[in-house]
Amino acid sequence: MVRTAGIELKTKGNADVNDITHQVKEVIRESDLQDGVVTIFTPSSTSGITTIEFESGAISDFQRLFDEIISPKRTYAHNARWGDGNGHSHIRASLLGASLNVPFKNKNLMLGTWQQIIFVDFDIRPRQRHIVLQMVGE
Amino acid sequence: MVRTAGIELKTKGNADVNDITHQVKEVIRESDLQDGVVTIFTPSSTSGITTIEFESGAISDFQRLFDEIISPKRTYAHNARWGDGNGHSHIRASLLGASLNVPFKNKNLMLGTWQQIIFVDFDIRPRQRHIVLQMVGE
Amino acid sequence: MVRTAGIELKTKGNADVNDITHQVKEVIRESDLQDGVVTIFTPSSTSGITTIEFESGAISDFQRLFDEIISPKRTYAHNARWGDGNGHSHIRASLLGASLNVPFKNKNLMLGTWQQIIFVDFDIRPRQRHIVLQMVGE
Numbered sequence: 001m002v003r004t005a006g007i008e009l010k011t012k013g014n015a016d017v018n019d020i021t022h023q024v025k026e027v028i029r030e031s032d033l034q035d036g037v038v039t040i041f042t043p044s045s046t047s048g049i050t051t052i053e054f055e056s057g058a059i060s061d062f063q064r065l066f067d068e069i070i071s072p073k074r075t076y077a078h079n080a081r082w083g084d085g086n087g088h089s090h091i092r093a094s095l096l097g098a099s100l101n102v103p104f105k106n107k108n109l110m111l112g113t114w115q116q117i118i119f120v121d122f123d124i125r126p127r128q129r130h131i132v133l134q135m136v137g138e
Numbered sequence: 139m140v141r142t143a144g145i146e147l148k149t150k151g152n153a154d155v156n157d158i159t160h161q162v163k164e165v166i167r168e169s170d171l172q173d174g175v176v177t178i179f180t181p182s183s184t185s186g187i188t189t190i191e192f193e194s195g196a197i198s199d200f201q202r203l204f205d206e207i208i209s210p211k212r213t214y215a216h217n218a219r220w221g222d223g224n225g226h227s228h229i230r231a232s233l234l235g236a237s238l239n240v241p242f243k244n245k246n247l248m249l250g251t252w253q254q255i256i257f258v259d260f261d262i263r264p265r266q267r268h269i270v271l272q273m274v275g276e
Numbered sequence: 277m278v279r280t281a282g283i284e285l286k287t288k289g290n291a292d293v294n295d296i297t298h299q300v301k302e303v304i305r306e307s308d309l310q311d312g313v314v315t316i317f318t319p320s321s322t323s324g325i326t327t328i329e330f331e332s333g334a335i336s337d338f339q340r341l342f343d344e345i346i347s348p349k350r351t352y353a354h355n356a357r358w359g360d361g362n363g364h365s366h367i368r369a370s371l372l373g374a375s376l377n378v379p380f381k382n383k384n385l386m387l388g389t390w391q392q393i394i395f396v397d398f399d400i401r402p403r404q405r406h407i408v409l410q411m412v413g414e
Contacts, residue, residue: 002173002174002275002276004173004243035278036410036412037410039175039241041241043248043249043250043253044250050370050373050374051370052321052366052369052370053321055358056353056357057353057355057357058366058367061354061366062366062370068345069203076195077194077199078191078195078196079195080195081194082193087195088199090190090191090199090200091200091203094190094256095188095233097188097235098188098189099240100375101375103315103408103410110317110410112318112320114321115319115320118370132241134175134243134248136175136412137278138277139414140312140413142311142379142381177313177377179378179386181391183388207344207345214333214337215332215336216331216333217333219331219333220331220333225334228329228338229338229341231328232326232327232338232394235376236326236376237378270379272381272386
């Protein structure tokens with residue numbers, strides 16, 4: 001069986017890290033599925049999905065990595081062509097990836113104790129985001 | 139239900155970025171599934187799959203990132219052992235990842251407006267590539 | 277149908293790269309599924325999953341990348357807060373990703389000839405690890 005749901009999120013941009021674990025759990029709880037896999041997908045080219053231990057230290061270390069390897073302070077061919085200033089946001093999103101798959105069993109997400117699901121908004125301004133949750137299971 | 143399909147592609151190598159969105163859409167359209175998830179998987183250790191806004195600026199910014207963090211101009215232990223010159227290709231592929239999952243509903247891929255699915259060939263010569271599309275749905 | 281299995285693994289830490297291809301194949305062979313997708317998921321915030329050509333050269337090149345872009349020799353806000361010394365492990369894990377999806381058909385994983393599935397333990401000490409394998413198929 002396939003079930004589709006979504007999460008709506010207001011984000012702040014500039015590698016804003018949002019813990020969406022609770023919302024994903026809620027969607028699985030409210031579905032009629034017991035076991036399966038949830039695909040968490042961002043239909044956007046300036047944001048990504050991964051997991052992290054959601055605490056302020058790890059989050060700022062994570063943001064520093066992207067500031068270093070894909071700095072906003074450089075020139076980007078995307079910006080030169082389109083003038084929208086978010087060239088680095090696109091490259092960060094492509095590297096991190098748009099989808100994550102998490103198994104669930106007896107309605108429980110099989111995450112680690114210190115592991116949360118995060119949506120990272122790399123765009124350079126606040127956005128209203130829609131994240132797709134596609135569950136396949138039984 | 140599980141449905142298997144594939145995409146055949148001639149690539150140029152050296153971080154050649156190929157937009158395969160249209161082919162993935164065609165495969166879903168021609169299948170007997172309405173809703174589900176498609177796993178796009180490259181059975182190769184020198185290529186990867188992700189999404190990007192497919193325009194020449196973002197593509198060249200994306201290629202620059204890999205030239206910088208995994209440069210072809212350095213020594214690689216893989217090359218020293220096997221003499222095949224594509225050590226950097228392997229590391230780039232492992233970092234980017236071999237699979238991407240995209241949900242579809244009513245036969246439509248749930249991509250963002252400016253988001254395309256790309257196959258990136260990191261090998262150092264033209265290749266004939268086969269990409270696996272595994273659909274699970276109903 | 278959904279089937280759940282797991283792999284138990286003793287790891288050495290510090291970007292220890294473990295080939296788990298054989299174990300994943302075994303789990304699929306022993307299941308009652310013929311075709312589908314296996315989600316390989318690590319319920320941990322200091323490890324990741326990807327594919328590579330599993331040979332000592334490529335492995336050491338892969339480890340060098342992480343030493344360079346996410347060095348253990350720097351200061352990390354996570355360490356400053358929690359004093360556990362594995363700040364870099366967390367960031368490496370978030371970048372590489374906690375899940376990988378591999379299609380299978382007629383009980384065969386659709387991997388490339390030189391492509392193996394690896395579990396990378398980024399933590400700084402030996403660990404006993406459990407990896408989740410969730411199969412969806414028929």
